[in-house]
Amino acid sequence: xxxxxxxxxxxxxxxxxxxxxxxxxxxxxxxxxxxxxxxxxxxxxxxxxxxxxxxxxxxxxxxxxxxxxxxxxxxxxxxxxxxxxxxxxxxxxxxxxxxxxxxxxxxxxxxxxxxxxxxxxxxxxxxxxxxxxxxxxxxxxxxxxxxxxxxxxxxxxxxxxxxxxxxxxxxxxxxxxxxxxxxxxxxxxxxxxxxxxxxxxxxxxxxxxxxxxxxxxxxxxxxxxxxxxxxxxxxxxxxxxxxxxxxxxxxxxxxxxxxxxxxxxxxxxxxxxxxxxxxxxxxxxxxxxxxxxxxxxxxxxxxxxxxxxxxxxxxxxxxxxxxxxxx
Numbered sequence: 001x002x003x004x005x006x007x008x009x010x011x012x013x014x015x016x017x018x019x020x021x022x023x024x025x026x027x028x029x030x031x032x033x034x035x036x037x038x039x040x041x042x043x044x045x046x047x048x049x050x051x052x053x054x055x056x057x058x059x060x061x062x063x064x065x066x067x068x069x070x071x072x073x074x075x076x077x078x079x080x081x082x083x084x085x086x087x088x089x090x091x092x093x094x095x096x097x098x099x100x101x102x103x104x105x106x107x108x109x110x111x112x113x114x115x116x117x118x119x120x121x122x123x124x125x126x127x128x129x130x131x132x133x134x135x136x137x138x139x140x141x142x143x144x145x146x147x148x149x150x151x152x153x154x155x156x157x158x159x160x161x162x163x164x165x166x167x168x169x170x171x172x173x174x175x176x177x178x179x180x181x182x183x184x185x186x187x188x189x190x191x192x193x194x195x196x197x198x199x200x201x202x203x204x205x206x207x208x209x210x211x212x213x214x215x216x217x218x219x220x221x222x223x224x225x226x227x228x229x230x231x232x233x234x235x236x237x238x239x240x241x242x243x244x245x246x247x248x249x250x251x252x253x254x255x256x257x258x259x260x261x262x263x264x265x266x267x268x269x270x271x272x273x274x275x276x277x278x279x280x281x282x283x284x285x286x287x288x289x290x291x292x293x294x295x296x297x298x299x300x301x302x303x304x305x306x307x308x309x310x311x312x313x314x315x316x317x318x319x320x321x322x323x324x325x326x327x
Contacts, residue, residue, distance in 0.1 A: 001158065001159060001162040001181060002015075002041045002162045002165050002166065003015040003039075003041045004177050004178075004181055005162060005163075005166045005171070005173040005174065005177060006039055006041070006166065006169075006171070007177075008173075008174045008176075008177045009166070009171045009172070009173075009174070011038060011039055011171075012036075012037040012038050012039070013037055013038075013039045013040070013041055014030075014033070014034050014035070014037035014039070014040045014041065015040070015041040015042070015043075016029045016041070016042050016043050017029055017033065018184075019045070021042075021043040021044060021045030022045050022047070022051070023051055023054035023055055023058075025045075026042055026044070026055055026058065026059065027058050030059075039169075040059070042055075042059060042061070044090065046073065046083075046086050046087055047073040047076055047234065048073070048076040048077070049076075049077060049078075049082065049086060051086065052086050052087065052089045052090055052093070053089070056089075056090065056093040056094075061090070061093065061094040061095070062094065062095045062096065063094055063095070063096045063097070063098060063165060063168060063169075064090040064091050064093065064094025064096070064097045064098070065090075065097075065098045065099070065161060065165060066087055066088060066090055066091060066097075066098075066099045066100065066103060067100055067157075067158065067161060068100050068102060068103075068115075068154075068157075068208070069083065069084050069087050069088075069103065070206050070207070070208035070209070071083075071206055071207060071208065071235070071238065071242060072204070072206045072208075072234070073234045074234075074235060074236070074238050075234045075235040075236020075237060075238055075239065076234055076236065080238075084106065088103065088106060088107060091107060091110060096111045096112075096168060097110045097111050097112075098110065098111065098112045098113070098114065098161065098164050098165060098168065099113060099114075100113070100114060100115040100118070100157075100161075101113045101114070101115035101116055101117050101118040102115060111168065112164050112167075112168055113164075114157070114160040114161045114163075114164045115157065115160070118160075118164075119138075119139055119164060120136065120137070120138050120139065120160045120161075120163050120164040120167070121136065121137045121160065122134060122135075122136055122153075122156050122157060122159075122160050123135040123136060123137050123142060125153065125156055127150060127216060127219045127220050128146075130148060130149065130150060130190070131146055131147065131148050131149070131150075132146065132147050132149065132150055132151045132156070133145075133146040134146070134156055136159070136160055136163065138163055138164075138167065139167065143175065145175040145176075145178060147178045147179065147181070148179060149182065149190075150188070150190045150216065150220055151188070151216075152188055152212055152213050152215070152216035152217075153212050153215060153216065154209065154212040154213075155183065155188065159178075184203065185203070186200050186201065186202045186203040186314055186317075187201065187203045188200075188201045188213065188216075189201075190220070191321065193321065193324035193325060194299065194324070194327075195223075195298075195299030195300050195301075196297055196298075196299065196300075196301055196302075196303070196324060197220070197221060197301070197302040197303070198302075198303050198305070198317070198320065198321060198324070199213075199217065199302065199303070199304045199305065200305050200314070200317045201213060201304065201305060201306045202305050202306065202307055202309070202311075202313045202314040202317055203309065204308055204309050205229075205230070205232045205306050205307050205308045206232060207232065207242055207245050207246050207249065209306075210246060210249060210250075210306055211249060213304070213306075214249070214253045217253075217302060217304055218253075220302070221300070221301070221302035222300045223298065223299070223300030223301040223302065224255040224256070224298075224300075224301045224302075225253065225254045225255050225256075225301070225302050225304065226254060226255060226256045226257070226258070226280075226293070226296070226297060226301060226302070226303045226304065227250050227253075227254040227256070227257045227258070227303075227304050227306065228258045228260060228289065228293065228303060228304070228305045228306075228313070228316065228317075228320075229246070229250065229257065229258075229259055229260065229271065229305075229306050229307055229313075230259070230260045230261050230306075230307025230308065230311035230313045231243065231261055231265065231267040231268060231271065231307065231308065231311060232246065232267075232307075232308050233308040233310050233311070234308075235267075239266075239267050239270075240266070240267075240270055242267075243267045243268075243270035243271040243274070244270050244271075244273075244274045245274075246271055246274070247270065247271045247272065247273065247274025247275045247276075248274045250271075250274075250275050250278065251274065251275050251276045251277075251278045254278060254304075255278065256278055256280045256296060257272075257275040257278045257279050257280060258279075258280050258281055258283065258289055258292065258293060259271055259272045259275070259279070259281070259282045259283070260283055260284075260286070260289055260307065260311065260313055260316055261282065261283075261284065261311065262284050263282050263284065268282060280292060280296065286315060286316040286319050287319065289316055290316065290319050290320045290323055293320060294320075294323060294327075303320070305317045305320075
């Protein structure tokens with residue numbers, strides 16, 4: 001999104017491709033694909049202690065951006081605090097910094113903030129069919145725009161971060177470029193088959209990302225909500241708590257829950273148990289899960305698919321959509 005704004009302003013921007021965001025992937029991406037662009041927009045994936053040091057030593061960032069810090073990869077760190085510290089270290093290493101307002105209590109000083117009460121803030125949002133309308137306050141000025149897709153609150157908050165970065169560079173972001181912008185595949189992608197809606201959010205998973213999706217799912221559905229979920233990987237010592245929390249969230253937010261995974265997996269068991277009376281079954285076969293799902297969904301219902309990438313729930317999404325297209 002940042003690179004699209006920059007290109008619309010006449011700047012040549014390089015960006016990391018796909019998920020080349022590790023201490024190995026970022027240098028490889030630069031070596032193989034950099035063609036002398038004046039600005040590099042790099043995603044840093046921090047999955048274990050020391051990753052940020054390695055990434056910053058290679059790139060020497062001018063502007064460091066830290067979004068909300070959730071529980072993704074927390075199992076690779078000794079504590080949540082250690083994960084937080086690893087990510088926040090970017091703000092000290094970069095020449096200028098941008099962060100979410102929720103992190104103010106951990107950081108003494110930053111150049112620009114986004115989020116509630118920040119320099120750039122999402123004011124309003126409304127979902128209209130396949131479109132999302134919103135208002136953003138940008139350093140005191142309020143602008144409104146609409147994108148021809150369904151973006152949940154987290155996506156819109158990431159937009160405010162992108163706007164803030166572009167303004168930090170002395171440029172005015174052209175929001176019209178959002179009319180042709182799309183997120184990578186399987187990131188909250190909505191499709192409709194007759195009267196049934198399917199949201200494919202299987203790119204990756206965390207409890208926080210499910211929480212932020214729920215508000216949007218409720219707004220865009222006129223019928224019942226079903227969740228098809230798999231486990232969240234790389235939780236380690238925090239796995240039981242993570243899956244208990246996710247199960248309770250699913251029980252509160254959805255009309256039915258189907259879990260994809262091995263019944264003998266302790267995380268699958270924790271997730272299913274906490275889904276309570278909303279649980280419609282645990283399935284280690286995509287075909288069996290889809291068969292059960294087809295028995296319960298009706299016109300106006302919405303089915304939300306979510307799991308870590310390693311679970312391969314995307315294959316089940318594709319199987320379900322293929323069945324809907326045949327029916």
